[in-house]
Amino acid sequence: MTDTQGTKPIRVAFIGTGGIANAHAEALQQPGVELAVAIDIDASRSEAFAAKWGITRTAASLAEAADGGGLDLVAICTPPSSHFPLALEALSYGLNAVIEKPPALSLNEMRQLEAAEAASAGSLSCIFQHRFGSGAQRLLALQRSGALGRQLVGTCNTLWFRDQPYFDVPWRGLWDVEGGGPTMGHGIHQFDLLLHMWGPWAEVTAFAGKLARKTDTEDASAAVVRFESGAIATIINSVISPRETSYLRLDYENATVELDHLYGYTDDNWTVTPAPGQDAVVGLWAQGEDQQSGHTAQYAAVIRSLQRGEAAPVSIGDAYATMELAAAIYASSVSGNTIARGQIDEASPFFTRMDGHLEPWKQEEALNA
Numbered sequence: 001m002t003d004t005q006g007t008k009p010i011r012v013a014f015i016g017t018g019g020i021a022n023a024h025a026e027a028l029q030q031p032g033v034e035l036a037v038a039i040d041i042d043a044s045r046s047e048a049f050a051a052k053w054g055i056t057r058t059a060a061s062l063a064e065a066a067d068g069g070g071l072d073l074v075a076i077c078t079p080p081s082s083h084f085p086l087a088l089e090a091l092s093y094g095l096n097a098v099i100e101k102p103p104a105l106s107l108n109e110m111r112q113l114e115a116a117e118a119a120s121a122g123s124l125s126c127i128f129q130h131r132f133g134s135g136a137q138r139l140l141a142l143q144r145s146g147a148l149g150r151q152l153v154g155t156c157n158t159l160w161f162r163d164q165p166y167f168d169v170p171w172r173g174l175w176d177v178e179g180g181g182p183t184m185g186h187g188i189h190q191f192d193l194l195l196h197m198w199g200p201w202a203e204v205t206a207f208a209g210k211l212a213r214k215t216d217t218e219d220a221s222a223a224v225v226r227f228e229s230g231a232i233a234t235i236i237n238s239v240i241s242p243r244e245t246s247y248l249r250l251d252y253e254n255a256t257v258e259l260d261h262l263y264g265y266t267d268d269n270w271t272v273t274p275a276p277g278q279d280a281v282v283g284l285w286a287q288g289e290d291q292q293s294g295h296t297a298q299y300a301a302v303i304r305s306l307q308r309g310e311a312a313p314v315s316i317g318d319a320y321a322t323m324e325l326a327a328a329i330y331a332s333s334v335s336g337n338t339i340a341r342g343q344i345d346e347a348s349p350f351f352t353r354m355d356g357h358l359e360p361w362k363q364e365e366a367l368n369a
Contacts, residue, residue: 007032009033009034010033010034010072010073010303010306010307011034011036011071012028012034012036012071012073012074012075013037013038013059013066013074013075014035014049014074014077015039015062015074015075015076015077016039016040016076016082017038017040017045017046017049017050018045018077018078020100021049021075022049022052022053024075024077024098024295024299025049025053026295026296027295027296027298027299028075030299030300030303032303033303035053035055036055036056036071037055037057037065037071038050038055038057038058039058039060039061039065040058041061043060062074062090062093066093071093072096072306073095073096073097073098073302074086074095074096074097074098076090076098076099076100077100078100079178080100080105080178080185081171081176081178083099083100083102083104083105084103084104084109084112084113087099087103087116087124088113088116090122091119091120091122091124093122094120094121094122095122096122096123096124096125096306097122097123097124097125098124098126098127098302098312099124099125099126099127100127101127101128101185101189102184102185102188102323102326103124103126103323105176105179105353106327106351106352106353107320107324107327107350107351108346108351110316110320110323113316114316114320117315117316123312123315124312124315125302125312125313125314126314126315126316128189128192128314129293129294129297129298130189130192130196130264130293131192131193131298131314132293132301133264133266133291133292133293133297135266135269135293136193136196137288138288139197139250139257140196140197142284143197145284147254147280147284148252148254148255148281149254149255150229150231150253151198151227151229152231152232152251152252153232153233153251154231154233154234154248154249154250154251155233155234155247155248155249156187156190156191156194156233156234156236156247156249157190157235157236157246157248158182158186158189158190158191158236158237158238159236159241159243159245159246160238160241160246161239161240161241162213162239162240164213164214167215172215173213173216173217174216175216175217175353175355175359176353178217180217180326180330181218181219181220181221181237182218182219182220182221182237182238183218183221183326183329183330183354184217184326184354186239187221187235187236187237187238188237188322190246191235191322191325191326192319192322194235194248195325197250198227198229198231198233198250199228199321200321201225201228201321201325201341202225202227202228202341203226203338203339203340203341204223204224204225204226204325204329204332204338204339205223205224205332205338205339206221206223206224206328206329206330206332206333207221207222207332208220208329208330208333208334208361209221209333209364210364212240213239213240215361216359216361216362217355217361218361219238219239220238220240221236221237221329221330222236223235223236223329223332225325244262245260246260246261246262246263253275255272255273255274255275255281256272256273256275257270257271257272257273257285258271258272258273264292264293264294265293266292266293267290268290270285272285324341324344325341326354327344327350327351327354328340328341328344330354330355330356331343331344331350331356334350334360335356
């Protein structure tokens with residue numbers, strides 16, 4: 001889709017044309033955007049994707065697609081282990097890139113991406129689409145106004161269900177490919193939203209384990225997080241829960257705000273319960289238009305920023321705190337210690353791999369065999 005006002009469209013390349021790429025292509029059906037090239041090592045797959053979305057060009061690599069210039073934005077829609085090298089490659093060409101979650105597999109890779117972004121004409125945006133729904137925007141505004149009072153107690157649950165065949169796909173459930181289990185690959189969206197509202201976090205104590213699936217990573221984790229504000233929240237990430245839900249409950253002095261959904265939300269998924277004598281909060285919440293969370297909402301913000309010549313939202317630096325919490329949940333569950341923000345530095349084994357190179361649940365499986 002091109003801009004009807006005649007301004008130069010933002011030309012987008014897709015790297016990887018599997019399932020999630022379709023969500024990106026659908027989200028990019030926006031004014032001022034041209035779907036320019038589909039990139040995949042499987043030519044038949046890229047051709048099918050291009051035909052579906054009206055893309056006239058395919059390529060086997062970003063180098064081939066970028067030859068001669070003309071691209072503005074790269075959507076990285078490949079398995080997690082390739083996100084880091086592809087983002088570096090995009091930045092080396094001065095391109096902007098949107099990276100699916102997780103943006104990298106380790107804090108070390110995140111720091112390298114930060115440095116590469118700082119040296120490039122391009123910018124990176126990490127897909128954390130729950131930040132962009134109207135409910136999240138409204139909640140942030142109410143927090144900043146002081147209408148909700150202090151942050152007190154929170155609950156953040158990602159309780160999903162993935163059967164064993166899901167994990168039998170060769171690249172799933174491997175530390176070197178996915179970076180972790182539901183803490184990295186599933187619940188990260190929901191606790192990113194929690195941190196977006198209540199961060200910065202201060203310390204975490206966590207447990208994780210392999211309870212029901214044959215996989216190298218965990219299939220469930222639970223954490224207690226204390227924020228710098230003094231607020232306390234619990235976070236559960238699971239892919240073994242038959243009744244699926246994504247649930248966020250935030251208790252403030254003046255109201256309880258709840259979000260109950262699965263993979264995305266509208267205003268209808270939010271509930272506000274005022275504290276006694278604080279009924280005015282409900283009226284404040286009801287103001288404004290309903291914007292569904294999701295890739296479309298985030299891409300609208302990305303496109304606006306690029307059209308203005310600004311860096312796209314949710315930079316690697318913005319996403320670092322979320323990735324750092326994921327690393328701390330793993331570090332705490334493996335070590336048995338409470339982990340403070342900033343504690344996982346270059347000297348820590350958890351800085352270069354989320355399991356600290358210990359493969360704890362793989363060992364556990366061997367011991368119990």
